[in-house]
Amino acid sequence: MTQLTNEILHQVITSRPENSHKGTFGRAVLIGGNTQYGGAILMSAEACIKSGAGLTTVITAEKNHNPLHTRLPEAMVLDFSETALIHDVLKTADIILIGPGLGLDKDALSLLKQTLKNQRQDQWLIIDGSAITLFSNEHFSLNYPAQTVFTPHQAEWERLSGLDFIHQTDENNRAKQVLLGAKIVLKSHRTTIYDEAVAYYHNPLGNPGMATGGMGDTLAGMIAGFLAQFEKNIDTIGAAVYLHSLIGDELAKENYVVLPTAISSALPHYMKKYADERN
Amino acid sequence: MTQLTNEILHQVITSRPENSHKGTFGRAVLIGGNTQYGGAILMSAEACIKSGAGLTTVITAEKNHNPLHTRLPEAMVLDFSETALIHDVLKTADIILIGPGLGLDKDALSLLKQTLKNQRQDQWLIIDGSAITLFSNEHFSLNYPAQTVFTPHQAEWERLSGLDFIHQTDENNRAKQVLLGAKIVLKSHRTTIYDEAVAYYHNPLGNPGMATGGMGDTLAGMIAGFLAQFEKNIDTIGAAVYLHSLIGDELAKENYVVLPTAISSALPHYMKKYADERN
Amino acid sequence: MTQLTNEILHQVITSRPENSHKGTFGRAVLIGGNTQYGGAILMSAEACIKSGAGLTTVITAEKNHNPLHTRLPEAMVLDFSETALIHDVLKTADIILIGPGLGLDKDALSLLKQTLKNQRQDQWLIIDGSAITLFSNEHFSLNYPAQTVFTPHQAEWERLSGLDFIHQTDENNRAKQVLLGAKIVLKSHRTTIYDEAVAYYHNPLGNPGMATGGMGDTLAGMIAGFLAQFEKNIDTIGAAVYLHSLIGDELAKENYVVLPTAISSALPHYMKKYADERN
């Protein structure tokens, strides 16, 4: 087991190439936010855009379009029902994140099915929140497990792995990860990342001020933003996980509770800091 | 009569346990905000989330969902009409706040009835604003008075207690509190908290710059946030009341009028300050 | 002619009485904002609330409710069509402002008629923007001219007074003011206030960075906020006019263009500064 350190940030957060354009930094598509949990996908979108994804489209219930545009005019939007446009947008995506606030209804299921079925060899897929529950309930399978990331908290991991809390030991988790093939970001007060059975990361950072609704949605959005622009591998996921907690720890020095949106706001500053230190 | 001092903050605002998750800090459900007074429930929700409640759901008229998500994506939402989902959400609540901007119509009455009827032994209930008026008019009773908090201003206290302004003496208020059994936060330019006849708190802080619409909604939200995460007792209520005024007094040093939302924004900073001083 | 100076701020912006509540600082009702010009009434409402009015209700087209609540949850709202509720709210108002973004259609006309007809002896009325044009076109009259304020720019003053630009001399303006009986705030790059023929104020402040859409809506909201809480007289109007320009001049030291909403944001700070200097 490797402990994540600042080194992962220096390694992953590179200076951007001079001759580049927004396409250089990836096209991210985020799917989630039903009528009850719209805030979740808003928080993912903020994390994705503020971590530097080039172009971000959010597929969400129409009632969430307005708050999204108001908070973040940088995002593009589609309603869950715009099937043809969704198809087109998914085809051009480099990264797809599905799940934050998605819920468990028929629409959610249908979007997850479509996303899983159409995943291409060069597309990375992040499955979060209720999409993990749906995936587990329906016994779906993956086209490209090695390019798929699950981001469960412990109850979602129980559904996905069949391991109850007591049996969620590192050894058991590693065995289950091998069976799934996908990368696992198992969120807890000390998040652990599982990949390829033996190589995995442990995150020593984070604090209880971050234990508030939306923190996981923000992490999922950061992973999407990082995979959109940096090398698509486990280190990049590790850097997103580590920076999320590092910013949370910094903010907790001055704040009893750390709001998820405060982490996203701080992203451009902290990413700059570690990109500069690298050089 | 005990005067509230900084000591109540040091006593109540504890360091969070390291091994915790968002559920550790409570599930709050806030009910209010009709089509005319939607801002009230927005202000309660901001105070609740920014004081550190783990998970917050707001049940409010649909027109308020959008401003709520825009200001505060951390909240979850339900419309007044989603009866089945409301039932489910209320069942899982640790704290329920009903009243800010709720109004007096049939929907309001029906929500109050449902909330009162289903209060469980382990649920705390805060009754504020127009819900106090409805409660008084309809002569409702409480399942668990000792776990119920009323937060009337003086006119609402008149309705609830039958005491007109002149007769709202400490002695009379205490007698009426005994009859009701519930805790009373009687708001005025010097707020007083009544509980168990003889033990009560007097708040020496507050200033006339805080005399602006929404200040009470913010206090109600803070009480909900504090009860969600700290010990459920009169001291925790006292700490919320005292901190609300303390922040108001700090902000009034630089501002002629203190906006309620400015108090909520300052919550994470001031709570951190008093948690640190304690240690 | 008297030049306004800092003295008017020291005179008007008094310390608030300790034993007070939100009702002490007045109930303001603002009417305006149709489907095209909704931003105008939003800016008036911000100025009114941030200058310290106790309770503010905004009557505006429903599409503006959401942006209003999002920017300013402290406000209450009603739609133009809620005739019965509007009637009730207008009855309790201390100050009514009508006009910002109101437009010239049938609804606008009907609201202006209702407002003029029901003005009570103890209610002040501010008539701004398109309401001035409607008032002029329809040759309406006033119940209580001495408690009515018109806030025209020069083209609106032409409509109201019949004086074309060339004939808008101080002498002519004063004569027309006598005929109308109402107070006149004639906005230009050097705003002048006319009242009782011989006593009037000239504002020496202001700058061309303030020449941007919404600046007048903000001034109208400030006059409403000031009249709601301070003595209802020409000095209070003068203080609002002077402070509006003074803040604009301060902000223009660092900004090429001064946004109206930036003036409102600075109100609590500047009002505190002049209230303190007074003492």
Place this chain on the structure above:
Amino acid sequence: MTQLTNEILHQVITSRPENSHKGTFGRAVLIGGNTQYGGAILMSAEACIKSGAGLTTVITAEKNHNPLHTRLPEAMVLDFSETALIHDVLKTADIILIGPGLGLDKDALSLLKQTLKNQRQDQWLIIDGSAITLFSNEHFSLNYPAQTVFTPHQAEWERLSGLDFIHQTDENNRAKQVLLGAKIVLKSHRTTIYDEAVAYYHNPLGNPGMATGGMGDTLAGMIAGFLAQFEKNIDTIGAAVYLHSLIGDELAKENYVVLPTAISSALPHYMKKYADERN
């Protein structure tokens, strides 16, 4: 070829005349923002208003009105369908910007047609984004090419000029500009401005942190704001292009990614700085 330097800012950003009003600084009309790309026109509007246009009306799909008012109450709004009002507003415009987030459907085409057909001799027209694609596809022509500005990125320039990427040399671009007659702002990591065959500007500023969705919408809005208030010529366009990158470079010193809206927020400060240095 001339390199843009700070000198262009000192030359263009003049002190405002003392005796002025909002009309002095121009009426801008911005057309764009369909149901999928609403954020684009929001970003243009922010850049236009914060660079100092006197009065700004935004014609956009109705779902975008609310986010626009919330972010920017200074703007006025019309829906795409309000044909008669659009006609009136376009007649009074000094500057029209069409294209950001407009899309390619029938409504978009019809608005572009109407705009092109009604361009008056004293009106400047900026054609951006999908409006460039539509213009190219439909082989439209211009009433007043010398008062028209195209702001293509390289793929849009290919559509407009027929030059594929490899053939987009300075010489070829200049030849195509002569044929079109309009001014060309060819956006790339080093933007170039073409006009009158031999006189053109090259922008040495900009950085890869600016490679994010919405940066071009912001530039288009700045060009509209600059042309609304300053002399209508190629130097003013050059100043907008240069300042956009200069602010981006300043913000990139502290931020890994530069959000387009952060550039707009900084406009009043930077314009003041260069106006002061000039004097």
